[in-house]
Amino acid sequence: MRVMARLARPLLIFGFAFALVAVWLAVTFVSASNGGPLSGAIDRLSTFTTIFLGIFIEAGPFLLLGTLASGLVEVFFNKDDLNRLIPRNPLAGAIVGGMMGLFFPVCECGVVPLTRRLFRKGLPLSVGVSFLLAAPVLNPIVIASTAAAFGVGPVLYLRLGLSLLIAVITGLIFAAQTHPEQLLNPNARAQISGASLDSPPPSVTFPMGKGSGVGAMASLRSGLPRVMSIAADEFFEMGRYLIVGALLAALMQTAVPQTALLAVSAGPVVSVLAMIALAVILSVCSTVDAFIALAFANTFTIGSVLAFLVFGPMVDIKSVIMFSRVFQRKAVAYLIILPLAMTILFAVFMNFNTAW
């Protein structure tokens, strides 16, 4: 078995490389012959690649920002300060977690590595879960883009309020677990030694918020290379999940006809389910999804548009795949099901009780 396991990786790499070469040969061969039954397949492959690269080029920079933020937290953020800032009370903690996005402006790609880093620094599970779910909406960039798309009005307030509410409730449910650490992936659990001991004594202080009691952990000159090396490692670790997610989303987009989804814009329940499915399939970044939701605001029910705006940033194909680097499988399931159930509940309730 050990030999098999040792052989599996090189075989996988060779298989992968071989598949790529095969695809390339097929593409050049078919585009040279021009026409015939295969050219349709090549067109579809081309469309698939364009959508995949579109998602990656759009989401990649945000993931890079998230990993850089994670590196900065690791190098310049003291574990004890973190513990001092977070309230002991689970409810207060979950609310603080939900609001933390206002100070760490990250979207749903960047929030995953940052949350894991904070878990490793000893952030309580409920606070982190609430942060993970709410931060992609409750942050300055997304608030600005939602206000730009829908104006400062009920849609903006409901989006912010519902996101925070669902995040806090989910955080509290996680807080009720008797062994919260067991829900975390081993690589996300808090370390026994809090501060890294290999950093030299601080000579230049790195201010991170006035009077917040954040100490300087390392000098800028010795710290920044470490930030970069952490960011690079995390970009490679999370990036491969982002890329697999983008591949799946692009595959869904080239295989599942969206016209069918959009045919059900009026039903109070069906429209909500359709918009949630669309949010998951599109997998667009929360910083811009308001503009996409706007496109459906005229035809779809208000509840379904809100469901798109609330659920999309919490759960989509690429973020679920990245969750698995932070949580155990059971916890990932909770993180999908709890927000899903609450979003459907609120959205359907709204459809039955609001005159829009």
Add this chain to the structure above:
Amino acid sequence: MSPRLYRTLQALILAALGIFLLQKIWSGTLYWYISNRFLALTVFAAIGFLVLAQNILPRRRPAAAPVDPDHHDHDHDHGEVAPAWGLLIVALPVLLGLLIPAKPLGAAAIANKGVNTSAPLAASREAVRLDIAPTDRNILDWIRAVNYAADPVSLNGLPADVIGFVYHDSRLGNDEFLAARFTLNCCVADASALGVVVQWPGAASLAGNSWVRVRGAVEASTLDGQRIPFIKAESVESVAEPSQPYLYP
């Protein structure tokens, strides 16, 4: 794989991602993938990838040196973080970008996405511009015009001069085709297609997905309940693909 080799490969892939993005920006094909409002962010990312690559590239220094960048990884999830196939997956955007011929979304994508005029219309609710001279209006402007004009019939007979790609929609007659464009808000993942119906005797002989310039008189019409402009073409000539293939609502 030695940590040094791993770091070197990481640096090479990051540099490749940065150069890939810069090449897309330089050649203008970046806009085949995302909206132009992401240009600044993409430039930042390209530079960020290159700076990261430069910083993690192992220096020529004995492995035992105290500030070897690899040393810091030991407070990190080691071993698990470093499967070689992970490197390959992160290189995938560059590999696919090089292997598969790059194309903007075209007629093949409509088959799945469908023609949807309501989405781009709603997104542009705030910025309806009906004051453009008729021959300067693009396909999106005409869609807006027939949907927002108080009396669509008043548009009838106006001269149109639009560019789009040919889509043979099964709902249309033999002498008709759709001159289509994609509109997008953020990236091609949210693109939706719209078009004007063109009546032209040689419609059947036009190759699907080829770009054409259509001139003729407009009529307000409907297709499956969607208000859509109809052009009785006086001329249809083939043109080169525009440098900016999509329209932004």
